[in-house]
Amino acid sequence: MxxxxxxxxxxxxxxxxxxxxxxxxxxxxxxxxxxxxxxxxxxxxxxxxxxxxxxxxxxxxxxxxxxxxxxxxxxxxxxxxxxxxxxxxxxxxSREQKKEQLWDSHLIEHQKALEDSHSLSSANSEDENLKLLELALQKLEPKDYKLIVLRHIEGLSWQQVVSHLASNGEVVTESSARQRGNRALKRLRKIFFELKKHNKSTKSYD
Known part of the structure; x- marks a missing residue:
């Protein structure tokens, strides 16, 4: 045969x-x-x-x-x-990483702004973006919020993120954590730009 x-x-x-x-x-x-x-x-x-x-x-x-x-x-x-x-x-x-790095910079600015409450009260457009970003973060699902905070605000590596999740009883691979993190960033961007658009349309009626 x-x-x-x-x-x-x-x-x-x-x-x-x-x-x-x-x-x-x-x-x-x-x-x-x-x-x-x-x-x-x-x-x-x-x-x-x-x-x-x-x-x-x-x-x-x-x-x-x-x-x-x-x-x-x-x-x-x-x-x-x-x-x-x-x-x-x-x-x-590579394209996703570049987008991620761009959002990293926004999130780092957000973190600094939170540490300095005076900067959040100023009226320039950058601080307005930070306020919208903070609001967008709050609108995320808890799991997405946790991933973004661990990776982008606390600055943990994906390996450290996986270890942190494992210590809380959630076992995931580094690859799946990275993919979930990318999806969470996409959702964050979508919410952020929806809020920004809504904010602009609201101002146009003032």
């Missing part, structure tokens, strides 16, 4: 499995996967991410691949598709 023919999904899942655990491969296959892994790490470094975030990239690439296949489309070359898609994932991570 010949070897079982793999379905497109099985072929793709096999590539991802070997990326995560390449030790069981034959020499020539191991070399090919090592090149793919090194390529992803090189792209991570190019965008100033540490090598250990490769698991997060592979996981997101895998989820996109499954979604792609389930939509009825075909992945003819799983390795090439994984290489290209992982680069897209890293680029998106």
């Amino acid at each position: 010949g070897e079982k023919t793999l379905t497109p999904r099985e072929k793709f899942e096999s590539v991802v499995k070997h990326l995560v655990n390449p030790t069981s491969l034959k020499t020539n296959e191991a070399t090919s996967y090592a090149a793919l892994i090194n390529g992803i790490k090189k792209n991570l470094r190019q965008f100033n991410f540490p090598d250990d975030q490769i698991d997060e990239v592979i996981n997101e690439t895998y989820l996109r691949g499954i979604k792609f296949l389930e939509s009825g489309q075909e992945i003819k070359n799983p390795k090439a598709w994984t290489r290209v898609t992982s680069l897209y994932v890293i680029r998106e991570m």
Whole structure:
């Protein structure tokens, strides 16, 4: 009997499995996967991410691949598709990080303003933004609020955030905490700009 023919999904899942655990491969296959892994790490470094975030990239690439296949489309070359898609994932991570850093600066300003109550009472537009940001924070769900305070106001690393959550009985991976944090930031931005828009429209009637 010949070897079982793999379905497109099985072929793709096999590539991802070997990326995560390449030790069981034959020499020539191991070399090919090592090149793919090194390529992803090189792209991570190019965008100033540490090598250990490769698991997060592979996981997101895998989820996109499954979604792609389930939509009825075909992945003819799983390795090439994984290489290209992982680069897209890293680029998106970089864009999210830049947005996050921009909000970090706003949140740091917010923290400083809270420490100096006089600055909150001044009438310039920056202080108005800080007031709206504080109000937006208060409108977040408790879990989102906690993540943003720990990461962006208290300045903890994601590893420290995960440790803090674990000490309170909530066990999450660093990757999932980061993803939740990004979603929380998006919700915060949405609330902030809705408040800003409402504030402007209210002023126009004064």
